[in-house]
Amino acid sequence: MLNLKILAERQPIFDDSAESLAVQGSSFLKHFHGSELVEAIETQTDVENSPAVFVLFWGTEGSLGEHALHLWKRSAYKWKNMINDKLNIKREAVFGVVKCDEEGIELCRAFGVLPKQKPQFLAFMDGQRVGQEMGIGEEEFFIDWICLILMGSLIHIKDIETKNNLKESGPFTLGIFRDEQQAEFKSYRRVAVLLAGRYQLAYKLDKRQRENKN
Structure with missing residues (x-):
């Protein structure tokens, strides 16, 4: 995890119109930059029943990345505002995004994500990667995936x-x-x-x- 932290700290804060539109004003969707993602994962090992972290890694190849970004925002919003309370799931969830552009390419590679790949969705609990999705479905697809991760296998x-x-x-x-x-x-x-x-x-x-x- 130390190498990941070194790579993360080398990444500057970036701004992007599509990402800004999706993340701006969305308290339920965090724009991870610098070492924030690595620190969030490491913190999971220090706190019992700490929040799970769900992250979209996306690139700028074509419109697929932007589509995934907006889909992720809607899914996170729906989970936070409608689904979580209904299912009475005790474990909290943090939703975020990491952009695999020229500035963030090393960090994405450290997590096994290449910039020209399809958008990838990773889930972390207790300091470990516990889930990965590369498909693009509807909001319900991601809601079901989030639920499966949080409830445990x-x-x-x-x-x-x-x-x-x-x-x-x-x-x-x-x-x-x-x-x-x-x-x-x-x-x-x-x-x-x-x-x-x-x-x-x-x-x-x-x-x-x-x-x-x-």
């Missing part, structure tokens, strides 16, 4: 409230296990990791199975 259903919240968020697969030491559960958990950010898995522990075992 594997949800333990302990009560009816958790189950109802999960139903509100969209489709999911439910597994029922004796305990978390069961071999089948460990395999299920590995699948959840592979599908993180793409599909939701949940599980319940069945007391009757434990009693029958005993």
